[in-house]
Amino acid sequence: MAGEMDWSEEFFQVRRHGDVAVIVPSAQVEHLAETLLEPAAQMVLEPLRRDPPGHIVVDLSDVSYFGSSFITFLLRCHEIVKPRGSELVLAGVNPRIRELLQTTALDMLWAIYATPQEALASLGGSY
Numbered sequence: 541m542a543g544e545m546d547w548s549e550e551f552f553q554v555r556r557h558g559d560v561a562v563i564v565p566s567a568q569v570e571h572l573a574e575t576l577l578e579p580a581a582q583m584v585l586e587p588l589r590r591d592p593p594g595h596i597v598v599d600l601s602d603v604s605y606f607g608s609s610f611i612t613f614l615l616r617c618h619e620i621v622k623p624r625g626s627e628l629v630l631a632g633v634n635p636r637i638r639e640l641l642q643t644t645a646l647d648m649l650w651a652i653y654a655t656p657q658e659a660l661a662s663l664g665g666s667y
Contacts, residue, residue, distance in 0.1 A: 550566065550568060551565060551566055551568050551569050551572060551577075551580045552564065552565050552566070552569070552580060552581075552583075552584045553566070554584055554587070554588075556593065557660055557665045558594075558665050559593055559594030559595065559665070560593055560594060560595045560596070560597060560660060560663050560665040561588060561593035561595075561596050561597070562596075562597045562598075562599055562656060562660070563584065563596060563597070563598045563599065563617065564599045564601075564602070564656075565598070565599075565600065565602065565603050565610075566602055566603075567602045567603060567604070569603060569606065569610060570603060570604060570605055570606060574607075574609040577609045577610065577613070578609065581612075581613040581616070584613075585613075585616055585617070585620070588617070588620050589620060592620055592621065592624060592626075593620075593621065593626070594621075594624075594626050594663075595621060595626045595627050595628070595629070595663045595665075596617050596618075596620065596621050596626075596627075596628045596629070597628075597629050597630075597631055597656055597659040597660060597663070598614060598617065598628065598629075598630050598631070599631045599632050599656040599659075600630060600631065600632045600633050600634070600637060601631070601632030601655075601656070602632075603634075603637070604634060604636060604637075605636055605637065605640075606637070606640075611644065611646070614628070614630075614646070614650075618649070618650070627650075627651070627663065628650055629650055629651045629652070629653060629659045629662065629663065630650050630651070630652045630653070630659070631652075631653045631654070631655055631656040631658065631659040632654070632655060632656060633652050638652065
């Protein structure tokens, strides 16, 4: 299992800031095949399901684009916090991703912040 966790950490970093989990996908997720993104995402999501954070910030600063598999990952993150009345917010969104979020109306579901620091501050945390 330790080898698997190292593999997922190549694609995602998860940091806790108090009751807020900050998920930082690497630029590598853009090139990851759907069949590989799913297991990596599950390794990130499982600890969050066991110990749900108050809120989740997804820092997309290193990601220039993503497809439907990554949107599914974001929706699963949303499902972890929403039943508790908590929020998933996005940070570091570039114009291309913002356009994708607007096209899919997901920008209406999640607040978008320029930086992870702004996102954390909006949720009562600090970086």
